[in-house]
Amino acid sequence: xxxxxxxxxxxxxxxxxxxxxxxxxxxxxxxxxxxxxxxxxxxxxxxxxxxxxxxxxxxxxxxxxxxxxxxxxxxxxxxxxxxxxxxxxxxxxxxxxxxxxxxxxxxxxxxxxxxxxxxxxxxxxxxxxxxxxxxxxxxxxxxxxxxxxxxxxxxxxxxxxxxxxxxxxxxxxxxxxxxxxxxxxxxxxxxxxxxxxxxxxxxxxxxxxxxxxxxxxxxxxxxxx
Numbered sequence: 001x002x003x004x005x006x007x008x009x010x011x012x013x014x015x016x017x018x019x020x021x022x023x024x025x026x027x028x029x030x031x032x033x034x035x036x037x038x039x040x041x042x043x044x045x046x047x048x049x050x051x052x053x054x055x056x057x058x059x060x061x062x063x064x065x066x067x068x069x070x071x072x073x074x075x076x077x078x079x080x081x082x083x084x085x086x087x088x089x090x091x092x093x094x095x096x097x098x099x100x101x102x103x104x105x106x107x108x109x110x111x112x113x114x115x116x117x118x119x120x121x122x123x124x125x126x127x128x129x130x131x132x133x134x135x136x137x138x139x140x141x142x143x144x145x146x147x148x149x150x151x152x153x154x155x156x157x158x159x160x161x162x163x164x165x166x167x168x169x170x171x172x173x174x175x176x177x178x179x180x181x182x183x184x185x186x187x188x189x190x191x192x193x194x195x196x197x198x199x200x201x202x203x204x205x206x207x208x209x210x211x212x213x214x215x216x217x218x219x220x221x222x223x224x225x
Contacts, residue, residue, distance in 0.1 A: 001198075006215075011023070018211075022073060023072060025058065036052045050162075071095065076108045076109065101153075148173070153166075173186075
């Protein structure tokens with residue numbers, strides 16, 4: 001079982017026992033990350049909420065920072081983005097395709113099929129808690145993902161919610177994927193802040209786990225890795 005540090009935490013946390021996911025990168029830079037963090041990142045009784053919205057310096061900057069032991073997360077938010085990504089990103093990069101940031105008006109997926117999954121150890125599709133099984137079937141069959149990361153933050157009024165509220169959604173996807181796509185590796189993310197959470201996901205069929213908001217607590221994260 002591999003342990004991932006989810007984006008954007010993977011931009012900053014690098015350990016020998018985990019795989020860091022950098023990004024999520026967009027074609028063009030999106031400024032204002034610090035302001036959005038200050039304005040929107042809040043802890044609620046249900047978990048962390050944010051409305052950061054993929055603020056990043058852009059894919060060309062991200063490429064210069066890529067390391068071969070990491071995963072490069074990208075998100076298409078304009079119609080031509082995937083064509084540009086395919087031209088710029090080397091074929092040996094490990095890729096996670098973020099199709100589900102709740103703070104972006106629209107994600108475009110047309111063109112993802114231009115990527116060559118066979119040249120990459122990790123070719124991951126990151127899905128939303130509200131992705132339907134029909135949509136998931138189509139993503140896997142069309143884009144040939146090797147792994148599915150379930151799941152991203154849950155859309156709520158003030159942005160995206162992470163934490164324990166995601167466990168039922170992730171559970172649902174793990175069981176569905178194991179029954180219908182047994183060859184697909186599953187990366188379970190959502191609400192992991194204890195060894196018991198890791199064991200729970202492992203016992204229901206997850207192949208790997210991803211750490212997100214637990215990264216706000218270095219002591220808990222250290223115990224997990």
